[in-house]
Amino acid sequence: MTERLDRVARGWDEAADGYEQYFVPRFAAWVKTAVGAIGGVPDGPVLVPCCGTFPELELLVERFPGRELAGIDLSGGMVRRARERAARLDHPSVQVVQADASSLDARWSGLCAAVVSVFGLQQLPDPEAAIRSWVGALTSGGRMCVVYWPGETEDDGPFALLGKVIGERSDYSWEDRLLADLGEAVIERDELVSYPMTHPDAATYFDAADHAGPMRALALARGDAYIADLRARFVADAPAGEWTHHPRARLIVVRKPLSRAEAARPTS
Ligand SMILES: C[S@@+](CC[C@H](N)C(=O)[O-])C[C@H]1O[C@@H](n2cnc3c(N)ncnc32)[C@H](O)[C@@H]1O
Numbered sequence: 001m002t003e004r005l006d007r008v009a010r011g012w013d014e015a016a017d018g019y020e021q022y023f024v025p026r027f028a029a030w031v032k033t034a035v036g037a038i039g040g041v042p043d044g045p046v047l048v049p050c051c052g053t054f055p056e057l058e059l060l061v062e063r064f065p066g067r068e069l070a071g072i073d074l075s076g077g078m079v080r081r082a083r084e085r086a087a088r089l090d091h092p093s094v095q096v097v098q099a100d101a102s103s104l105d106a107r108w109s110g111l112c113a114a115v116v117s118v119f120g121l122q123q124l125p126d127p128e129a130a131i132r133s134w135v136g137a138l139t140s141g142g143r144m145c146v147v148y149w150p151g152e153t154e155d156d157g158p159f160a161l162l163g164k165v166i167g168e169r170s171d172y173s174w175e176d177r178l179l180a181d182l183g184e185a186v187i188e189r190d191e192l193v194s195y196p197m198t199h200p201d202a203a204t205y206f207d208a209a210d211h212a213g214p215m216r217a218l219a220l221a222r223g224d225a226y227i228a229d230l231r232a233r234f235v236a237d238a239p240a241g242e243w244t245h246h247p248r249a250r251l252i253v254v255r256k257p258l259s260r261a262e263a264a265r266p267t268s
Pocket residue numbers: 008009012024027031049050051052053054055072073074075078099100101102117118119120123124125
């Protein structure tokens with residue numbers, strides 16, 4: 001594992017318990033949108049790269065009873081939580097694999113009815129390669145539904161303010177190239193999806209992002225003094241009291257077409 005990947009994994013290990021409590025309920029509408037976008041698909045397993053604590057699972061079990069469902073996550077802490085969720089649901093064929101989801105294991109290639117992933121793509125070192133790998137896992141007629149946080153999620157609000165106080169913009173040029181080079185796959189949807197999200201106050205949001213969210217890896221890299229300075233600037237610039245915003249995520253739905261022979265086969 002590279003040093004960067006190791007830090008990402010350790011960050012999410014430390015964040016896992018808090019993530020389930022703070023972010024899972026706030027991200028639920030996007031999870032529902034992503035799973036709902038799968039629609040009708042052929043037989044085959046459903047993969048969930050970057051599953052975290054696996055909040056997609058309840059919806060998938062309901063939608064695909066009896067199917068093989070597999071979550072994949074880099075973080076051991078997240079995988080432990082996801083396995084606890086799977087055990088509670090008692091679905092016969094759920095597995096949670098600890099692995100780098102940037103490039104899926106070859107055993108899934110051309111086999112999967114669906115690949116659904118929420119809020120993981122933007123964290124991967126090479127999102128374009130990941131998308132190609134995820135589409136490569138689809139069987140004919142299968143669908144990939146991805147929701148991720150783009151470089152611009154909102155004009156103001158806590159996500160925008162956090163980006164401003166951190167002040168270093170990651171390279172998001174990959175967003176424009178994401179859907180190039182997917183071969184015969186058909187892009188069915190590419191849109192921004194926004195829902196309201198409410199935080200009790202600015203400090204509570206900051207502490208959740210720090211201890212229970214994506215900032216944990218940054219905190220591990222930069223240390224306590226850096227985070228304390230960020231926090232002070234964030235709270236000073238934020239509005240007082242409860243804070244509701246409407247961040248926009250990007251939803252992408254891609255379908256692998258049926259082969260000519262499959263398309264010509266009579267359906268009854
Ligand atoms: C924001 S959480 C999203 C979890 C879940 N899908 C949800 O919607 O709540 C992002 C997850 O991506 C995982 N992740 C980050 N980089 C990864 C990688 N290279 N391979 C697999 N998982 C990764 C993290 O461990 C974390 O659990």
